[in-house]
Amino acid sequence: MDSPIIEIKDLVTTYYGNTVIKGLSTNFYHNQFTVILGPNGSGKTTLLKSILGLCNIASGEVKVFGEKVHKWKYKIRRRIAYVSQVENIDPRLPITIEESVLLGRAGVRGLGKPYTKNDRELVTQILERLGIAHLREKPIGKVSGGERQKASIARALVQEAPIILMDEPTASLDPNAQLEILSIINNLKELHKNTTIYVTHELAELPEKCDRIIMLKDGNIWRDGNPEELLNEDLLLELYGGSDFCCRDRLKHH
């Protein structure tokens, strides 16, 4: 197997004095689509933020491309694109969809250097691929939540980062918008050859083309394997501890 792109060793993170991740170790490899499943509070988002270097690491380490991450090491983050649960930009702010997507090139371009023609062309290409090119001049406050989330995925894609982290990107959307975003995520491998880590707790939102599933429970890896092994009702019931009906019904959608 190739050398890992992300190495996590004995990671312990704390949040306001509470230990969230409890000694987690794993590696992520090139062009691997990993889905992280787990109930609320299992440490999914914290794991992503640890990779971005934004968590308080009490012990252990996270290395990206062999370099230890830290909140002040901003250059390494140019190689990690991040999509959050909801678009963070306040819809009242004076910014168009195109400008918001162009921000994905801001770090790559370098401090104090203006955007180039190539940056703008790349934004146009990605907006077209995601089917929101017609909204480019629209203020961010004048489009729907689903369209805003598409713009945030577009921003991650124009970054052309070798790593994409997605934190429940469909969590706040209505069913139609969820399906549209999922179809984009399912095509991610064709759009970009990168390492993708996709976090969700929604079984109905599992991407179709994932290579690996990690199940988190109580701040550590509970199961790690391929979807065929892990996506069964018994394991999911044990993971989520919910009712039999709930898991079976949601898994049917996959």
Next chain:
Amino acid sequence: MFSFLEIPGYLIKPLTAGFLTGISCSLVGVFIVTTHLSFLGICIAHSAFTGALLGIWLNFNPTLGALIFSLIASAIVGPLADRGELSPDTSTGIVFSTMLGLAFLIIGLIPGSKSSAMNLFWGNILTVSYTDILLLAIVTIFLIGIFTFLYKEIQAVLCHRNIAIAVGIPSALIFYLMLIATGVSIAVSLQTVGGLLIYSLLLNPSASAYQLTYKFKTMILLSISFGVMSCWGGIWVSYKFNLPTGACIILTSSIIFILCSIFSPKKDKKFKDQNND
């Protein structure tokens, strides 16, 4: 407003100072308004006021005192807000009340007449010196330079610090640079607009611009225009009707804000509905 030949000689300096204050306050105002940190602006303004009072009491340049204290306030409030145990408003409120307490203590300690201290409350653009104008010019050029050179980085941080972090921008560095710029801008404008009034000049022009546009660049340009219009309009009203200049400047900026609110395309019901989804 003024035809060139009609401008009395003694108004050249105030108009120049007004032009520069209008630009610098409006630029940092864009930062304060878009990041919803208006309380931070009032905290830094009052810290600058305290520093200037200290200068008067201990007999050193009040602008230097204002500069040091506004930078201290920025340096305390930024990290406190970042630590996250307290909300940014709470930590800002603590620094604000401490600075205000210090200000009143220093006023009490200043021997004799308190008129120079009171001048800092209201400011006096009509007595502005060439040194003040030079300082204002340097700070204005510094701010224009920052906004031009780091435009895309500032835009990312103003949109959301998490976005700036995620795309690989030194978000904390840009945020603190903006806090420092706010402190410096307030400190050098204190003598002209005054410790109590400067807050409105920081807020009103950019809040007015915010009402009118959906584009960030347009917001910056409109904010600058409104800032300069407020200063020049205020000086003109003050000159014509023999009224306090600082108050006229602020009221002009408030009138501009009211007009912008009335004609704002953002009060459109459809826009509000979409954002309440």
